[in-house]
Amino acid sequence: MMTASSLELAILGLLKEGPMHGYELRKRLSTTLGPLYVVSFGSLYPCLKRLKKAGMLREIEAEATRRRRRRVDSDAKPGKSRRARKVYEITPEGETFFFDQLEQGAVYDTDRFKLRLAFFRYLPRESRIGLMERRKAYLQEKLVEFKDSLQATKERIDAYTRSLTEHGMEAIEQDIRWLEGLIDQERAAGAGRG
Amino acid sequence: MMTASSLELAILGLLKEGPMHGYELRKRLSTTLGPLYVVSFGSLYPCLKRLKKAGMLREIEAEATRRRRRRVDSDAKPGKSRRARKVYEITPEGETFFFDQLEQGAVYDTDRFKLRLAFFRYLPRESRIGLMERRKAYLQEKLVEFKDSLQATKERIDAYTRSLTEHGMEAIEQDIRWLEGLIDQERAAGAGRG
DNA sequence: TTCGTCATGTAATGGGTTACATGATTAC
């Protein structure tokens, strides 16, 4: 496993806060990680299996149910009155891998960058600043590409496509300003301590 | 074929301007459709095959090469001095399908909506306005979701996640303003003619 | 002669989605 998928990264990050079972994990994805991240179970459970197989997390003994059961104990299989939950815990290898994935790698992927930022508290300040600077530089390059593209296609471009490109540029500029604000905050907080 | 993938839609839209071969199509995707849309050949060629099979486009006789060849004509296969290009043309069924896909369907998918907007010139003004209004309404709903999410997680939320959500809201607000501007333009242009 | 571009394709792989299967518990 060289590079983690976004989902893998998200799961590992959430499990760092404490053990959880799949169903809960899914809810947390959309609450903790912004009201955007929705995953289907058909995606989540196989992913947990993969991570377990790779040694990134392990299953811990789960209490079969938190609520007491009412059913009579004449049941053949005692622990199965409620569908058993599987509670997962991140392993040391999982933690190492998670940190690597947070710190290393490209800043091209927007969703991926957002995900990393959501776990920034686990990184030292210098890494955070470095990552944000790299992202900012990337966005500035992209801005130039957009500008060149507008220039190149000049007059023969359709009005809607032009508007799309211009709006795309504004969005990137807003992103850059946002990053600059965050970087300034980090530096100020760092200086305040030094 | 109920719903077209983004790539399928993009190919059909570009072929409406005139017949083209695969390689050229790929270049046009990133130039005409903004400097964002990059597809691999391993994705493009199978997609062309699919569309052809579905009757959305057909292969037309291609001149094997535009540049004259220098090689002696003693060659066994005369038309193969240069790798033959396959030129594709959209069929009437393809056009019908394309219009349906532009007009119908959800406005949730951001990339998809942008793609449709890039082909807005093929839609009547009323359809364009309708689509943009629906997109705007959707974004406003989403804004409320974000606001609720921020409210709900209140103080116990991590600073980075909060910043992420706030920035996400600003981006949506900017999107809404952009749409409002475009809608105003459409209405003004429509009224000027009436 | 070698590199970049033109040009089309296949194969392996990965991973996400929907739909299906199962079944208990809680609230109305």
Add this chain to the structure above:
DNA sequence: GTAATCATGTAACCCATTACATGACGAA
């Protein structure tokens, strides 16, 4: 009694990516 929610999983399907295969042409 029935709908919603809790809870985990599998199977079929779709499609995108990378890597590989093939090969000509033009320019340095």
